[in-house]
Amino acid sequence: MNHVLVVEDDRALGELVCDALAAxxxxxxxxxxxxxxxxxxxxxxxxxxxxVDVNLGAATTGFDVARFxxxxxxxxxxxxxxxxxxxxxxxxxxxxxxxxxxxxxxPGDLAGVLASRLAAKRD
Numbered sequence: 001m002n003h004v005l006v007v008e009d010d011r012a013l014g015e016l017v018c019d020a021l022a023a024x025x026x027x028x029x030x031x032x033x034x035x036x037x038x039x040x041x042x043x044x045x046x047x048x049x050x051x052v053d054v055n056l057g058a059a060t061t062g063f064d065v066a067r068f069x070x071x072x073x074x075x076x077x078x079x080x081x082x083x084x085x086x087x088x089x090x091x092x093x094x095x096x097x098x099x100x101x102x103x104x105x106x107p108g109d110l111a112g113v114l115a116s117r118l119a120a121k122r123d
Contacts, residue, residue: 002048002118006030007037007065008081009056013103017051020107021114034059041069047076048121049114054082054089063093070095077117079110 004026008014011032018028031037034056041047050069052062066078078095083103090100097120099113 003027003029003044003046004049004051004114005037005040005044005047007032007034007050007052007056007062009033009053016107017110020111024111024115026114033057034061034065037065038068041065041072045073047073048118049077049079051079051081051110051114054080055084061093063095066095066098075121077114077121079114079117081105081110 004021006014006017006028008017008030009032014030014032018030021028031040050066052065054062056062062080066080069076069078078098079101080090080094080098081101081103087100094100099117101110101113
């Protein structure tokens with residue numbers, strides 16, 4: 001079963017994303033900060049995907065968290081989401097072979113993007 005870590009500082013949105021993923025048969029876990037993500041990622045060597053908000057408050061960015069995740073788990077699928085960051089910033093700072101969703105988005109859109117990314121990782 002695919003395990004997904006959701007890094008989102010907005011608790012309601014993070015829970016909505018996790019619920020949408022769980023409804024599609026994924027094991028979704030949410031953390032609310034970069035610090036929590038940095039602590040959790042090394043403990044999840046079989047983590048299949050990272051869904052990360054780009055803007056995580058005053059701390060490091062979701063781009064930083066994704067780079068760290070790829071150092072620990074090189075094959076991890078990554079989907080960035082943001083309400084403020086534009087796609088150009090994603091192209092400049094995101095990790096290779098990742099996706100970007102502009103908030104607001106429908107949970108089904110996220111699930112579709114993630115399913116495609118996970119399928120690409122299996123090939």
